[in-house]
Amino acid sequence: MTNTNRPLTDHTKMAKNSKMLHIGVFPWLAFGHMIPYLELSKLIAQKGHKISFISTPRNIDRLPKLSPNLTPFLNFVKLPMPYVENLPENAEATTDVTYEQVKYLKLAQDGLEESMAKFLEDSDLDFILFDFTSYWVPSIASKFNIRSGHFSIYIAAFLGFTGPVPGLNNDYEIRTTPEEYTVPPKWVPFETTVAFKLFEVLRIFEATMKGEEENIADITRYYKSVENCDFLFVRSCSELEPEWLKVLGDIHRKPVLPVGQLPTTPYEDDSTKIDAWIEIKLWLDKREKGKVIYVAFGSEAKSSQNELIELSLGLELSGLSFLWVLRTKRGESDDELVQLPEGFEDRMKGRGIVCTSWAPQLKILSHDSVGGFLTHSGWSSVVEAIQYEKPLVLLTFSADQGINARLLEEKKIAYSIPRDDCDGSFTRDSVAKSLNLVLIEKEGEIYREKVKQMKSLFCDKERQDNYVDNLLCYLQNYKKTIP
Structure with missing residues (x-):
């Protein structure tokens, strides 16, 4: 097992004297996965190694454009999207589909197995890094003597909580009820509050834990991925969650390497996006420093109608200025639009903006007027908030967000809006109080200070560079052992 707690060393000289690698990367068809994969790819390409994304x-056409110095090293490989019944036309990412249609997207990615095999056969890849959905990659890669690594964009706490492969070198009981996911599991040897709330489990239990007749459960995909890969890379750092990284190494009995937090790097926008930012910036420039709350829940999360009403009226009650990127539908086929309360936008004129189209998150977070970020606790958003020292208020929706939130709460890095543990309901009063606590009140000073302390841990360029050097050194040494 790799010791994830050892100090990182600079392997730059060693890398220069070693053969350059060719690494394939294959993320899940969600931008919350593709962007961290792209960030890691760019960091590896900057060191002169070749990447096939x-x-x-x-999806490739919608990714941020590369800077010219990276194009010789980072090649995009387009595998044609297979037809799957019930998947909307032109839907290639989770942002294009309703929650109920995500399973068809997974079946479509499974349908890429044959074209992936053809690509691997014709390539000169040394390694391939793959996501939890495409559990079938290791068996194909091994046919062509290509070693595979599962690269998880989920943090170590989430993977550790998910646990070992049932029955593989262990006798832990399989969790079969939602309630069993609301307490720390038996294989975690330390005291922790990291666990799901019941409402968080209930929202994902059927598709994630149980699966459906035509689709393999997410947890099964993950277990197969970890069982069959050669090593596990995790979007994490040993300074933040050393105990969880150790749990991962112990339960899976294979090398586990943190790759750093992979903060999103700015990129050049097209003219349409520049125009959108100019308008938002003019509005932000007129607001008081540190008193605007930025509200955004990622590219996938969509609140229920009742949640939207309480959130809207909570923002109104708070008295704060706000910039809200609101997702009213998921994909073109989503006909269940959520609507703001009647008269809300008129009442909030001059105090708040509701944006239902694209918004430049990095630029917004970098603005001095923004004093905090109300987010779903998706890890990319968390890292971006810390990158610009914006304190976090959390409102989870699905997937790994509950576990992320518990870890952040436990470490006093973020504050969650109080909710009913069973049904997830919250009130406008709790929204207003939470926002004021984190942005204004003395009681919330700990969150405003903690996010500043975390910046060097999450976003220090040299620290991130060392993690990538460590990863590359590991792969180069690994390659020497391959017959």
Whole structure:
């Protein structure tokens, strides 16, 4: 097992004297996965190694453009999207589909197995890094003597909580009820509050834990991925969650390497996006420093109608200025639009903006007027908030967000809006009080200070560079052992 707690060393000289690697990367068809995969790819390419970034045509076309110095090293490989019944036309990412249609997207990615095999056969890859959905990658890669690594964009706490592969070198009981996911598992040897709330489990239990007749459960995909890969890379750092990284190494009995937090790097926008930012910036420039709350829940989360009403009226009650990027539908086929309370936008004129189209998150977070970020606790958003020292208020929706929130709460890095543990309901009063606590009141000073302390841990360029050097050194040494 790799010791994840050892100090990182600079392997730059060793890398220069070693053969350059060719690494394939294959993320899940969600931008919350593709962007961290791209960030890691860019960091590896900057060191002169070759990357083949594999996805479907429309997804690749929607990714941020590369800087010219990276294009010789980072190649995009477009695998044609297979037809799957019930998957909307041109839907290639989770942002294009309703929650109920995500399973068809997974079946479509499974349908890439044959074209992936053809690509691997014709390539000169040394390694391939793959996401939890495409559990079938290791068996194909091994046929062509290509070693595979599962690269998880989920943090170590989430993977540790998910636990070992049932029955593989262990006798832990399989969790079969939602309630069993609301307490820390038996394989975690230390005191922790990291666990799901019941409402968080209930929202994902059927698809994630149980699966459906035509689709393999997410947890099964993950277990198969970890069982069959050669090593596990995690979007994490040993300074933040050393105990969880150790749990991972212990339960899976294979090398586990943190790759750093992979903060999103700014990129050049097209003219349409520049115009959108100019308008938002003019509005932010007129607001008081540190008194605007930025509200955004990622590219996938969509609140229920009742949640939207309480959130809206909570923002109104708070008295704070706000910039809200609101997602009213998921994909073109979503006909269940959520609507703001009647008269809300008129009442909030001059105090708040509701944006239902694209918004430049990094630029917004970098603005001095923004004093905090109300987010779903998706890890990329968390890292971006810390990057610009914006304290975090959390409102989870699905997937790994509950576990992320518990870890952040436990370490006093963020504050969660109080909710009913069973049904997830919250009130406008709790929204207003939470926002004022974190942005204004003395009681919330700990969150405003903690996020500043975390910046060097999450976003220090040299620290991130060392993690990538460590990863590359590991792969180069590993390659020497391959017959």
